[in-house]
Amino acid sequence: MLREDIIIDIFSGWRSFLRKCLFRVIRVGPIPSHIAVIMDGNRRYAKKKKIDDMTGYDAGALALLHLIIYCMELGVKYVTAYAFSIDNFRRQPEEVQKIMDLTMESVMLLTWISKLRSVRVHFAGKLQLLSAEIQDAAKRLMESTAGYNNFVLTICICYTSSDEILHAVEKSCKEKWDDGIGIMGYDKGNDYERLIKVVDIEKHMYTAIAPDPDILIRTGGEYRLSNFLVWQSSCCHLSSLGTVWPEFGVFHLVWAVLDFQKNYRYFAKKKLQL
Numbered sequence: 001m002l003r004e005d006i007i008i009d010i011f012s013g014w015r016s017f018l019r020k021c022l023f024r025v026i027r028v029g030p031i032p033s034h035i036a037v038i039m040d041g042n043r044r045y046a047k048k049k050k051i052d053d054m055t056g057y058d059a060g061a062l063a064l065l066h067l068i069i070y071c072m073e074l075g076v077k078y079v080t081a082y083a084f085s086i087d088n089f090r091r092q093p094e095e096v097q098k099i100m101d102l103t104m105e106s107v108m109l110l111t112w113i114s115k116l117r118s119v120r121v122h123f124a125g126k127l128q129l130l131s132a133e134i135q136d137a138a139k140r141l142m143e144s145t146a147g148y149n150n151f152v153l154t155i156c157i158c159y160t161s162s163d164e165i166l167h168a169v170e171k172s173c174k175e176k177w178d179d180g181i182g183i184m185g186y187d188k189g190n191d192y193e194r195l196i197k198v199v200d201i202e203k204h205m206y207t208a209i210a211p212d213p214d215i216l217i218r219t220g221g222e223y224r225l226s227n228f229l230v231w232q233s234s235c236c237h238l239s240s241l242g243t244v245w246p247e248f249g250v251f252h253l254v255w256a257v258l259d260f261q262k263n264y265r266y267f268a269k270k271k272l273q274l
């Protein structure tokens, strides 16, 4: 399903030319540095098109590849996608297997794209829940692209925010403990001095490779975060789109960015206050 000729087609041709003209106009305003996506509605798309659910996921993976390329052209440096949550292991075995197969295919395709466009690929989540084969392939891709910084793609797999925060707290405590500092704070007059700071926790997040997202897009008409980037999205523009993920296209991206630009002053001010 995910093939190199599809990517060449997205990068070139008259559509790519028109897109670049449109992006030139949008770039007059502020461009988000980081866009995160919850790719909801793949099975609903499959039902709508009367195809099987697994083909819906294929279409979803292709929509993600389109988004990555559009973001590169627009000048967005970071994209983070919620590919599979820890809770998704409770789904039908064939569905779990399908997403794992897509992950493996994506690793192969991303190996090719990353060399072509200097893309750094990062997998974020409890990766030990993946099969040994996928863990190895993901690790190899992360290592081989670690030196690139043109564009950073984070694929959240076996991920939930609760697990990410627990992991980061554990790591921070262990680090302080190993340094002989201890983990409990102490009273300091009227104040309380914490030994574990917010920066310590943030350093150990699975997604620490990227700054907090500027826009979080959720498709499928839902208004929930579903345990995705909960810590990181306190000051981010939320965009809930009625479209199902495989139908997400360049105009949906443009809409989300224009909406972000409309509210930019507020978010810029809030970020300065943090």
Ligand SMILES: CC(C)=CCC/C(C)=C/CC/C(C)=C/COP(=O)(O)OP(=O)(O)O
Pocket (backbone or CB within 6 Å): 039, 040, 041, 042, 043, 044, 045, 057, 060, 061, 064, 082, 083, 084, 085, 088, 099, 102, 103, 106, 155, 220, 245
């Ligand atoms: C790189 C990589 C591994 C790509 C993964 C491809 C992909 C589109 C994953 C989405 C996973 C997922 C569980 C989405 C929820 O949609 P749903 O189908 O549950 O939505 P619905 O049931 O509400 O329609």
